[in-house]
Amino acid sequence: MGYGREPLVPFHPLTELVIAGGTVGTADGPRQVDVHISDGVITALEEHSTRHPAGSRVMDAIGMYVLPGAIDVHVHGRDPGFPEKEDFGTLTLAAAAGGVTTVVDMPNTIPGVDSGGVLESKAALAHSKARVDFGLWGLIRSSSTADQLESLAQAGATGFKAYLGYAFSRSRRQVMYAPDSDDPDLESPPDYGTLLRLAPVVAALGLPLVIHAEDPGILAAFRRPLESYADVLASRPPEAEAVAIAAAAAIADSFGARLHIAHLSSSLGLRAAEVAMRDGSTLSLETCPQYLWRSDADFTQLGTSMKVYPPVRTAVDRQALIEAVDQGVIRIVATDHAPHSDAEKARPLEDAAAGSPGVQTLYLSSLELAKRLGDVWKALKWVAEAPAVLIGLQESKGRISPGFDADLAIVDPRRGTVFRPALMRSKQKHGAMEGLESSFSIVEVYVRGRLVVKKGRAVGGPIGRMVKPS
Ligand code: DOR
Ligand code: ZN
Numbered sequence: 001m002g003y004g005r006e007p008l009v010p011f012h013p014l015t016e017l018v019i020a021g022g023t024v025g026t027a028d029g030p031r032q033v034d035v036h037i038s039d040g041v042i043t044a045l046e047e048h049s050t051r052h053p054a055g056s057r058v059m060d061a062i063g064m065y066v067l068p069g070a071i072d073v074h075v076h077g078r079d080p081g082f083p084e085k086e087d088f089g090t091l092t093l094a095a096a097a098g099g100v101t102t103v104v105d106m107p108n109t110i111p112g113v114d115s116g117g118v119l120e121s122k123a124a125l126a127h128s129k130a131r132v133d134f135g136l137w138g139l140i141r142s143s144s145t146a147d148q149l150e151s152l153a154q155a156g157a158t159g160f161k162a163y164l165g166y167a168f169s170r171s172r173r174q175v176m177y178a179p180d181s182d183d184p185d186l187e188s189p190p191d192y193g194t195l196l197r198l199a200p201v202v203a204a205l206g207l208p209l210v211i212h213a214e215d216p217g218i219l220a221a222f223r224r225p226l227e228s229y230a231d232v233l234a235s236r237p238p239e240a241e242a243v244a245i246a247a248a249a250a251i252a253d254s255f256g257a258r259l260h261i262a263h264l265s266s267s268l269g270l271r272a273a274e275v276a277m278r279d280g281s282t283l284s285l286e287t288c289p290q291y292l293w294r295s296d297a298d299f300t301q302l303g304t305s306m307k308v309y310p311p312v313r314t315a316v317d318r319q320a321l322i323e324a325v326d327q328g329v330i331r332i333v334a335t336d337h338a339p340h341s342d343a344e345k346a347r348p349l350e351d352a353a354a355g356s357p358g359v360q361t362l363y364l365s366s367l368e369l370a371k372r373l374g375d376v377w378k379a380l381k382w383v384a385e386a387p388a389v390l391i392g393l394q395e396s397k398g399r400i401s402p403g404f405d406a407d408l409a410i411v412d413p414r415r416g417t418v419f420r421p422a423l424m425r426s427k428q429k430h431g432a433m434e435g436l437e438s439s440f441s442i443v444e445v446y447v448r449g450r451l452v453v454k455k456g457r458a459v460g461g462p463i464g465r466m467v468k469p470s
Contacts, residue, residue: 020059020062064443214241232307288334307356
């Protein structure tokens with residue numbers, strides 16, 4: 001199609017930006033097309049041309065991959081509440097640097113996001129600092145009421161997160177990992193009873209119910225001092241994951257609630273999910289790069305950098321998860337980006353904080369895994385397309401297609417990246433993915449057509465907006 005002095009193609013009369021000459025990752029596979037963008041939205045995919053609409057800026061993407069920005073549905077931005085660990089500015093800078101153009105933040109900030117009012121304050125704070133778009137999960141407490149969940153939905157919550165086994169401090173208004181405490185300040189953790197009581201409400205709202213799936217009874221029975229990584233594994237057996245998945249699926253499915261399993265870590269948990277799916281469950285599964293790239297054998301190298309809950313397990317678990325991702329049984333790869341301060345991670349294994357940063361390495365590690373599995377384009381489904389569906393944005397994000405937001409990562413397939421601490425934009429530089437190598441690098445990143453990162457450097461200010469499920 002030519003562009004002379006004549007009127008441009010009718011549905012994009014004001015093309016502002018053309019990303020030209022790249023290999024574009026569309027939902028139908030790679031295509032050699034130019035991406036036309038106007039007003040932050042993709043207006044057309046055109047056959048490559050060196051002539052472009054008058055007045056448009058042109059980004060030369062020859063030799064590059066032009067990919068949909070990733071959507072990380074599982075991050076802990078720690079804001080408000082834990083500025084020593086992270087804040088919305090550093091979280092979203094790390095995201096942008098890694099080609100993640102939307103993050104969905106977990107509700108274990110202070111105060112815990114248990115009502116619409118709390119969510120609205122958090123949204124305003126995030127909006128003032130965010131360099132990429134963001135959604136916010138609401139928190140389910142054992143005391144949560146239907147009214148609270150409805151107010152969260154009204155305020156735009158992406159869905160609800162229940163931390164099985166995690167108590168809530170009433171005075172600090174904070175989710176606490178405090179197993180077997182009898183402190184009266186602590187509200188008991190949400191349990192299967194809580195899920196059963198609230199499943200009809202969640203189902204009526206049509207939003208996803210995310211669970212941290214580790215059965216608290218099993219964890220309590222297997223608690224022990226953590227002197228070695230073997231103790232970590234023994235204290236959180238995979239049966240805890242399998243039992244929690246089976247129980248939550250049984251409850252969610254009775255009411256038609258959309259269950260989503262966060263950070264699947266074990267072959268046994270996967271099997272429980274597959275059994276439920278065979279029985280008609282519509283649950284969705286997410287795993288994280290640390291479970292796809294690391295195993296217990298890496299602890300000698302990484303130490304507490306790879307202490308996360310649920311734990312990174314054996315090479316057998318890792319292989320089962322890789323195959324499930326490859327076959328589309330696990331549809332979503334998200335990070336559980338959970339930074340802590342260096343001091344909190346430097347404590348002895350027993351007391352070291354659990355969690356690792358990850359948002360910045362999501363895309364490049366997923367492209368690398370997909371490449372090794374024989375089809376690099378598969379990664380787009382794991383980190384963009386399927387996550388968009390989970391959070392109700394399948395009509396505006398997660399794909400390169402006319403009418404979708406121009407959230408784009410320009411990736412160089414000829415230059416690799418080593419995940420070195422010095423590259424990391426999160427407050428915590430060390431993490432479970434440290435030292436890994438990807439054959440790809442991020443060149444530029446756009447959020448709704450605006451350049452936010454160029455060669456690892458931030459461009460412009462906090463232009464991120466809150467996204468709400470459609
Ligand atoms: O390792 C973890 N860290 N697992 C969780 O479930 C919570 C998270 C955090 O918030 O630090
Ligand atoms: Zn998490």
